[in-house]
Amino acid sequence: MVANEKLPHPEREDIELTAVLFALSDEARLALVQQLKEGPMDMANCSALDPNAPKSTRSHQVKVLREAGVIISELHGRNRRLTLRRDDIDARFPGLLESVLQEESALQE
Amino acid sequence: MVANEKLPHPEREDIELTAVLFALSDEARLALVQQLKEGPMDMANCSALDPNAPKSTRSHQVKVLREAGVIISELHGRNRRLTLRRDDIDARFPGLLESVLQEESALQE
DNA sequence: ACCATGGTTCGATAATAGTTGAACTGTTTG
DNA sequence: CAAACAGTTCAACTATTATCGAACCATGGT
Numbered sequence: 001m002v003a004n005e006k007l008p009h010p011e012r013e014d015i016e017l018t019a020v021l022f023a024l025s026d027e028a029r030l031a032l033v034q035q036l037k038e039g040p041m042d043m044a045n046c047s048a049l050d051p052n053a054p055k056s057t058r059s060h061q062v063k064v065l066r067e068a069g070v071i072i073s074e075l076h077g078r079n080r081r082l083t084l085r086r087d088d089i090d091a092r093f094p095g096l097l098e099s100v101l102q103e104e105s106a107l108q109e
Numbered sequence: 110m111v112a113n114e115k116l117p118h119p120e121r122e123d124i125e126l127t128a129v130l131f132a133l134s135d136e137a138r139l140a141l142v143q144q145l146k147e148g149p150m151d152m153a154n155c156s157a158l159d160p161n162a163p164k165s166t167r168s169h170q171v172k173v174l175r176e177a178g179v180i181i182s183e184l185h186g187r188n189r190r191l192t193l194r195r196d197d198i199d200a201r202f203p204g205l206l207e208s209v210l211q212e213e214s215a216l217q218e
Numbered sequence: 219a220c221c222a223t224g225g226t227t228c229g230a231t232a233a234t235a236g237t238t239g240a241a242c243t244g245t246t247t248g
Numbered sequence: 249c250a251a252a253c254a255g256t257t258c259a260a261c262t263a264t265t266a267t268c269g270a271a272c273c274a275t276g277g278t
């Protein structure tokens with residue numbers, strides 16, 4: 001039972017490849033996904049989301065990933081806990097996440 | 110020896126993941142890449158490039174894929190022969206193309 | 219109940235991307 | 249060499265995305 005799911009997430013079968021690719025085609029969003037491969041994180045702790053940026057900007061980046069079906073964003077205390085939808089993406093597009101997550105350059109430069 | 114290479118193509122090591130993902134995040138461009146997995150094709154014969162669209166539009170779509178390093182566009186007679194850079198993409202991002210090319214939906218709907 | 223925290227939403231503006239016609243380039247064919 | 253063909257480039261326009269401040273909303277702590 002997932003707590004308080006107010007923000008819409010696409011069902012697995014509604015996840016579209018082009019939307020996923022687009023969501024991942026941004027350095028910042030890709031870096032965030034890289035960070036989430038280790039496990040769920042609270043949004044406030046994600047260093048990949050520039051802490052200097054306004055929160056509306058951070059919220060927007062997360063929204064794009066969420067609406068594409070790449071991550072789940074659920075209420076957890078007063079934070080948002082972000083979880084990579086690894087199973088769903090793997091089921092829809094086998095091998096895609098693995099190949100993207102291998103790449104380290106997004107975090108380095 | 111490749112014939113008459115006037116248009117710039119990035120070197121293998123300069124191909125960026127985000128640029129590739131972005132190039133593939135468009136239905137039309139993805140469909141073109143799907144079509145090219147069978148082998149090189151002349152631009153004029155690619156049904157994935159809407160034949161009703163103006164040629165400047167088709168040229169633009171090809172340009173995005175070329176500049177991202179996804180395809181090679183070389184002069185071949187009075188056509189452009191398009192070739193998927195499978196080896197280069199595989200070398201840079203192993204598994205990525207395979208996972209994207211498995212997906213059929215782009216050609217179907 | 220109040221306040222601080224962490225985030226969302228809205229609306230405006232800036233930046234980036236796509237579309238297209240017209241003019242131009244290179245190549246084949248007559 | 250001229251016309252036709254295939255495509256590129258340019259410039260103007262449209263459309264989509266991103267950024268950001270301000271107002272708002274829910275939760276946790278006191």
